[in-house]
Amino acid sequence: MVSLTDRNYKPEIVSPAGNLEKMKLAVKYGADAVYFGGKEFNLRDQSGNFSFEEIKEGLRICRHAGVKSIFLMNSFLHEKDIENAKEYIKQIRDFAFNAVMVSDPGMLMLLKEAGIKPDIHLSTQMSTLNRMSIGFWKDAGIKRIVLARETTLDEIKSIREHTDAEIEIFAHGALCVSYSGRCLLSRFLSGRDANQGSCAHPCRWNYALVEEKRAGSHLEIIEHAAGTEILSSKDLSLINVLPDYVNAGVNAFKLEGRMKSLYYAANITRIYKHALQTIINKNDYSKFLPFYTDELDLVSHRPYTGDLFNEFNNLEFNEIPYIKKVLFLGYAISAGKDETEAYIKTFNPVYLNEEIDAIYPIINSNIKDCKIAVKEIIDEDKNETVEMARPDKIYLIRFNKAIDSDAILRRRLKIA
Numbered sequence: 218m219v220s221l222t223d224r225n226y227k228p229e230i231v232s233p234a235g236n237l238e239k240m241k242l243a244v245k246y247g248a249d250a251v252y253f254g255g256k257e258f259n260l261r262d263q264s265g266n267f268s269f270e271e272i273k274e275g276l277r278i279c280r281h282a283g284v285k286s287i288f289l290m291n292s293f294l295h296e297k298d299i300e301n302a303k304e305y306i307k308q309i310r311d312f313a314f315n316a317v318m319v320s321d322p323g324m325l326m327l328l329k330e331a332g333i334k335p336d337i338h339l340s341t342q343m344s345t346l347n348r349m350s351i352g353f354w355k356d357a358g359i360k361r362i363v364l365a366r367e368t369t370l371d372e373i374k375s376i377r378e379h380t381d382a383e384i385e386i387f388a389h390g391a392l393c394v395s396y397s398g399r400c401l402l403s404r405f406l407s408g409r410d411a412n413q414g415s416c417a418h419p420c421r422w423n424y425a426l427v428e429e430k431r432a433g434s435h436l437e438i439i440e441h442a443a444g445t446e447i448l449s450s451k452d453l454s455l456i457n458v459l460p461d462y463v464n465a466g467v468n469a470f471k472l473e474g475r476m477k478s479l480y481y482a483a484n485i486t487r488i489y490k491h492a493l494q495t496i497i498n499k500n501d502y503s504k505f506l507p508f509y510t511d512e513l514d515l516v517s518h519r520p521y522t523g524d525l526f527n528e529f530n531n532l533e534f535n536e537i538p539y540i541k542k543v544l545f546l547g548y549a550i551s552a553g554k555d556e557t558e559a560y561i562k563t564f565n566p567v568y569l570n571e572e573i574d575a576i577y578p579i580i581n582s583n584i585k586d587c588k589i590a591v592k593e594i595i596d597e598d599k600n601e602t603v604e605m606a607r608p609d610k611i612y613l614i615r616f617n618k619a620i621d622s623d624a625i626l627r628r629r630l631k632i633a
Contacts, residue, residue, distance in 0.1 A: 228468055230493055231287065231385065232486045235475035237271045239482045242548065244278055245623055246483040246578045247490035250285035250469070251275075252318065257305050258298075259289035272312055285315040291340040294323045306331045316360065325357065336360035341387065346372065348379040355382045363471065366392065366453075370461055377466035386462065389485055389513070390473020392450040392522075454521035456492060456509050463496045479564075480545035480625055481516045484576065488512050491579040500582075508584065515627070517541045546573060546626040550611065556619040557592075560611055561626065567606040567614065569594055575616075575624045589626075590617040 232248035234240035243251050253275065254266050267275060272288075279286045288309065294302055306327055314335040319325050320342035328337065338361040339345065339354050346365050354362055361383035364373065368386070376384065453473070455462060462470070470493065472485050488509050495502050513521070518540055547563040561567070569591055577585040593615040594606050606612040 226466070226468075228463055228470065228493060228497070229285070230486060230490045231469050231471040233390075233472055233475040233477070233482050234275070235266070235477070235482075237267060237275055239475075239479050240275050241278060242479050242483040242625075243486050244282045244284050246487040248284055248486050249490070250287055250315070251279065252287040252289060252471070253475070254289035254291075255305070255309060258292045258302060258324070269308065272309070276313060279315075280313075286313075287316045287318055287338060288312070288314040288335070289318050290324055290328070291318050291320040291342060292324075293321045293342075299323070299327070302327055303331070306333070318363075322357075325359075329358065338385070339363060341365055348376050351376060351380050351382050351384070355380070361385055361468065363387075370458075370465060373462065373467065374465045383468040384466070385469035385471055386467050387453060387473060388455045388459065388462070388470035388489060390453055390477075391519075392453050450519075451522040452519045453523070454513060454518075455523055456488070456513060457506070458523050459489075459492050460496050460502055463493065477517070478545050479548065480627060483548075483625055484512060484516050487576075487579050491582070495582075505582075514540070515543050541630065542632060543574070543627040543629055546628055547606075548626065549620065549622045549624045552622045553613055553615070557617070558613060558615045559620045559622055559624065561606065561614045562611050563606045563608050565608055565628075567591060567594065567612075567626070569604040571628070574627045574629065575620060576627065577621060577624055585621070587618070589620060591615075592617050 229249035230247065231250045231252055232243040232246075234243055234251040234253035236253075240251050240253060255272060256266050256268065259266065276286055278284075290302075290306075302324065310331050310333060316336040316338045317328060317333060318338040318340050319328065320340040325337060337359050339359045341363040343354075344365040344367075345351060345354065345362050346368050351362050359382075363385045364376075366387055368376075373384070373386070455470070459470075470489060472482075472489060474481055474485065491505065492502070492509055495505055519538070520540070544565050546565050546567050547561045549559040550562050551560045553559050567573070572588055572590045575587055575589045579585075591614060594603050595601075595613040595615075596603050596606075596610075597613055598610075603612075606614065
């Protein structure tokens with residue numbers, strides 16, 4: 218069993234990188250490892266994903282920052298996919314990933330046959346819940362197992378007592394109503410197979426009841442103004458109980474969100490990274506916990522739960538509204554002419570004279586977040602000062618105080 222007293226026990230934060238831009242910010246904001254996929258054979262084909270050139274650049278970024286790279290080959294193979302998978306593996310075989318993650322034993326066999334050199338990690342999709350299964354996968358050459366999301370804390374403690382295999386769990390993000398994410402609902406309702414990366418997320422759709430003898434007559438199931446999610450789960454957040462999981466010997470904490478925003482990936486990364494460092498350094502966790510929970514409430518999310526769906530102590534249905542309290546405005550890509558200026562890549566409008574939030578990576582418990590006012594917006598393409606920075610452009614913006622070149626900007630929303 219590992220513990221905080223073991224010199225080699227250094228738990229990691231594993232952050233989502235849906236595309237190269239998200240990877241850069243996850244790395245900058247404190248990820249120990251990032252997970253990402255190519256254009257084929259991963260379970261998020263709706264995210265941007267990485268071309269071969271982007272894989273090369275991503276690996277360069279990771280090496281430079283000392284961050285581990287985990288490449289996803291975790292879709293399930295149908296018979297018709299085998300030859301294409303062989304060809305794709307040939308094309309990625311020489312990339313220096315730290316690890317490749319799989320779900321399908323067939324994919325594992327193909328990677329072995331190709332002589333793949335990185336470590337192999339096993340996805341949560343394989344529903345690993347016990348030490349016997351871990352022993353089986355370890356014998357098959359798996360270095361790290363991402364446990365099933367249904368694994369309880371007590372089960373993790375027992376698993377750790379009986380194996381020295383690396384174990385990883387999900388710590389934050391969207392949950393799926395199906396067992397370990399292996400859902401057939403999307404394929405049944407839309408023809409898009411979730412187990413091959415094309416989930417249409419039908420569990421988030423609104424539904425109605427229809428009386429079979431009165432065609433076209435339906436009864437809406439209304440639980441709250443935003444709609445009905447009788448199949449939709451809460452979002453996972455282990456921030457309140459993270460010390461328990463660290464003390465149980467978990468090696469890595471995965472943050473879900475490859476299809477979420479740059480701001481989401483960066484902010485949850487910095488919060489969980491600082492939380493983990495606080496635990497490891499045996500500092501006062503309760504001192505920082507209000508800050509952690511406040512910041513995690515300021516990313517878009519559904520109501521949080523620390524035990525999947527509260528299935529053990531809450532049998533009644535609760536509404537699952539989507540919560541959004543801030544708008545991601547953009548981030549600094551480089552310094553300006555002095556410390557009060559920065560070149561900002563915008564994702565939403567930024568207005569002259571408005572006061573917004575600037576957040577930063579947390580280094581040595583130095584929380585630099587602050588309110589900052591926009592004093593001047595310069596459109597250098599037009600060589601003029603403007604009153605609004607439009608989305609999807611780069612502007613030189615001057616503020617009322619110093620801004621670092623790694624800042625992320627957000628606007629607090631007025632919630633009725």
